[in-house]
Amino acid sequence: EPEVTQTPSHQVTQMGQEVILRCVPISNHLYFYWYRQILGQKVEFLVSFYNNEISEKSEIFDDQFSVERPDGSNFTLKIRSTKLEDSAMYFCASRPGRVGGYTDTQYFGPGTRLTVL
């Protein structure tokens, strides 16, 4: 069964450094998302991406964040200058988008644990 993949599984970085989190969504899915989950807290929406552009972003997704789909398969989240409070699990998700109902749900990748020191 196809699945969303993410790399790396764990990223440790120094405050102020740039990080790029990578995701490969499920092939032929049209909608892509990034969420984050700070330890012990709820999953929070960051951004959605469709047709090669951001379709919606949350208040968390400020100028330090950017997303890109550099080729037909990868979907990346870049944090330009990491802060301590960016430490979290980052989940990528994709959704088919062609049909509604039961199958048109978001499927999550395994996540990247980002630790900012």
Next chain:
Amino acid sequence: GQNIDQPTEMTATEGAIVQINCTYQTSGFNGLFWYQQHAGEAPTFLSYNVLDGLEEKGRFSSFLSRSKGYSYLLLKELQMKDSASYLCAVRDVDGRGSTLGRLYFGRGTQLTVWP
């Protein structure tokens, strides 16, 4: 604002039935989802309701009442492996009225199944 409430913790014994409730108040509604999340892992999709009523899927069932802003997840014949956090999530309709909407998650209900 968006508000999704669910109990923080629940416990049950193997073989039992447990019902996890979720109430929501959101500006838009385009479906309610239940996900299972084991510690340190990704949420995995369990069920989806967009119309009122009960959806059954093996040992798991989910119910929705849109007029009451209420859903529950019913787990039958509990197994030890069902110990996990269960996340209630509502899909919004975005500002343009499309179905691209994000998911708003509750804080999750940590279910512990005892032998």
